[in-house]
Amino acid sequence: MFELRKLPYAKDSMGDFLSPVTFDFHYGKHHQTYVNNLNNLIANTEFANSDLFAIITKASGGLFNNAAQVYNHDFYWDCIAPVASEMSSELKDAISNDFGSLDSFKEAYINAATGLFGSGWCWLVYNLATQKLEIVQTSNAATPVTDGKVPVLVVDVWEHAYYIDHKNARAAYLEKFYNHINWKFVSEAYEWAKKEGLNSVGFYINEIHKKS
Structure with a gap:
């Protein structure tokens, strides 16, 4: 059985970025529902004793959707923090090399997240093939993991992620998101992506969802 992960901060710690009410709905209801659905869907199937990484990379349909959404949300919660931290010099150099500058990356990332049609993730x-960083949009529950790409940062642009606090102003939500990025975590994700490739995703998932 999978369980809803613990948040790495208090739900009232995000100021005007995300309110406790948003956490009550987004984390306490939406994320919890994906976990519940996943447990129900794997019962009495070949995935009953599988870890989450295996389910994401091998399942399809509703089972994949719920498993991927558990991981996508797990990763999103770690990508944000009450106060933005500093990125590593290694990540800073990589972003500057692959996007031209930190400012160019911010503009490209926010534009991609703003312009993603409908529900999804940026x-x-x-x-791993080019050994470069790139921005990827995915719709609904899709995750770059299934394309062999290692997530380093993500923002949730499903409407339920921001509507309570920012109504339909996705761009305003994204600006505040950028000021709350947990660059320490993102830097570590980049470091492990370079060292371990997709295995780093499995390590991350299994650290959160330890099998008893």
Whole structure:
């Protein structure tokens, strides 16, 4: 059985970025529902004793959707923090090299997240084939992991992620998101992506969802 992960901060710690009410709904209801659905869907199937990474990379349909949404949300909660931290010099150099500058990256990332049609996610990923960082949009529950790309940063642009606090102003939500990025975590994700590739995703998932 999978369980809803613990938040790494208090739900009232995000100021005007995300309110406790948003956490009550987004984390306490939406994320919890994906966990509940996943547990129900794997019962009495070949995935009953599988870890989450295996389910994400091997399942399809509703089972994939719920498993991927558990991971996508797990990762999103770690990508934000009450106060933005400093990125590592290694990540700073990589972003500057692959996007021209930190400012150019911010503009490109926010534009991609703002322009994603409908519900989904906007990612910064490490492309194992090119050994470069790139911005990837995914719709609904899709995750770059299934394309062999390693997530480094993600923002949730499903409407339920921001509507309570920012109504339909996705761009305003994204500006505040950028000021709350947990660059320490993102830097570590980049470091591990370079060292371990997709295995780093499995390590991350299994650390959160330890099998008893």
